[in-house]
Amino acid sequence: MGRLQGVKKVSDTFSLRAPPTALGFDGRRATKMMPKAEQIRQFNMAGNMPMAWGLAADSLLAAAGILKDRRDRYDPRRLKVGNFVPDGGKILFPELMLRGFAVECLLKGLYVKARNTLASGGKYVGVKGAGDHNLLQLAIAVRFALTPPQKDVVKRLSIIMVGAGRYPITKDWSLRKIQKAFRGGKGPPDFWCTPGDDRTLATLVDLLERQLHARGGSKPNNALRL
Secondary structure, rough: OOOOOOOOOOHHEEEEHHHHHHHOOOHHHHHOOOOOHHHHHHHHHHHHHHHHHHHHHHHHEEEEEHHHHHHHHHOHHHHHOOOOOHHHHHHHHHHHHHHHHEEEEEHHHHHHHHHOOEEEOOOEEOOOOOOOOHHHHHHHHOOOOOOHHHHHHHHHHHHHHHOOOOOOOOOOOOHOEEOOOOOOOOOOOOOOOOHHHHHHHHHHHHHHHHHHHHHOOOOHHHHOOO
């Protein structure tokens, strides 16, 4: 499915995602000229706009796709004992972290599409009843139905996002405690099985994008009226 539906021109994406210099003027000068109230208004507007979250997801997925292309060219069977692991064999979890953040953005896009508020008074206020980076809680908050395999994938992806994707440990050891796996066996919950998990995640992302870009229910909420 093609992304960025509803974007009519390149400047539409610049207004939401690009730094001021991309618009052809000096960002420092523009910031001084813009009143504080207007800066807060634009912050609230972007935070409560479904398309802004969709564009953020699209950027993350594009970056993850570049990493996956490199990963797909890596063949661990060619390695011998004592060989250095090439870059293609080191990027799975950073790639998954980016995909996880993309799923988070798509879910938050659905949240504001349902006329909920994520930005108010110049501050990010979060999703009621869900922790940031907890994809299962976010899916429940936006009433997005997940299949059992999708629930399993987002649970593990949430742990990868705050752990192996960027740090050597999670905030608490219990996030990685050994437990029963969805398909049998036991182990830490931050593993990834290819290509099965890749396919499950790709299907989920496609469904989220379709729902976010579907017509209806995407009118600006009250937070945009300042």
